[in-house]
Amino acid sequence: MILKKEFYERETITVAKQLIGKKLTRKIKNLKLTGIITETEAYRGRDDPASHAATNLTNRNQIMFGPVGMSYVYFTYGMYFMLNVVAKSKKQNAGAVLIRGIYPQDGIKIMIKNRGMKDVNKITNGPGKLTMAMNISMKENNLNLTKKSSIYISEGIIPKKIKKSPRIGITKAIDKKWNFSIMSKDYF
DNA sequence: TAAGAGATACTCT
DNA sequence: GAGTATCTCTTAA
Numbered sequence: 001m002i003l004k005k006e007f008y009e010r011e012t013i014t015v016a017k018q019l020i021g022k023k024l025t026r027k028i029k030n031l032k033l034t035g036i037i038t039e040t041e042a043y044r045g046r047d048d049p050a051s052h053a054a055t056n057l058t059n060r061n062q063i064m065f066g067p068v069g070m071s072y073v074y075f076t077y078g079m080y081f082m083l084n085v086v087a088k089s090k091k092q093n094a095g096a097v098l099i100r101g102i103y104p105q106d107g108i109k110i111m112i113k114n115r116g117m118k119d120v121n122k123i124t125n126g127p128g129k130l131t132m133a134m135n136i137s138m139k140e141n142n143l144n145l146t147k148k149s150s151i152y153i154s155e156g157i158i159p160k161k162i163k164k165s166p167r168i169g170i171t172k173a174i175d176k177k178w179n180f181s182i183m184s185k186d187y188f
Numbered sequence: 189t190a191a192g193a194g195a196t197a198c199t200c201t
Numbered sequence: 202g203a204g205t206a207t208c209t210c211t212t213a214a
Contacts, residue, residue: 060199077207078196098206128207169206
């Protein structure tokens, strides 16, 4: 079951928490790569200084102001792509959830090849790593994740325990615990 | 095993 | 021109 648009049309933080344990699918031609989402972060709009959408509309962040359930891919640190899903309630002007980590399910061999390292526990446990393993780049920006296409998110497992932490790699609003994660042993 | 720094290019001011 | 929602390697203990 692919998650519908309504799933994303809620408070960004709620969506971030509920995306934990869901299944991310990436299709490349006849290849299928999937993984269980293990870590997410919520980024809101004007009320969140750490968010790209904290300032006015720009070329890069405009997707965060647009329709929910779309992908928001951007480039950072000169090397890495980040994968986000637009998610916000009707009251918010903007918002998105950063997918920070997955645990590989299908197509593990391909992901190992894309990453050039063998340890399955380390090939997709970071936002820059998973986009590399799944071959995600700016071409995957602004796609509809609620439809069966080259990327989508569907029902996965019910996580046992979700951990809350401050968000990673930011300097503003570090008091907000909007990072959610599970350990692989907490899947069931 | 932990800590530190370099790589590298795009976006906004 | 400065800063960045990161990763990996190197070094040292």
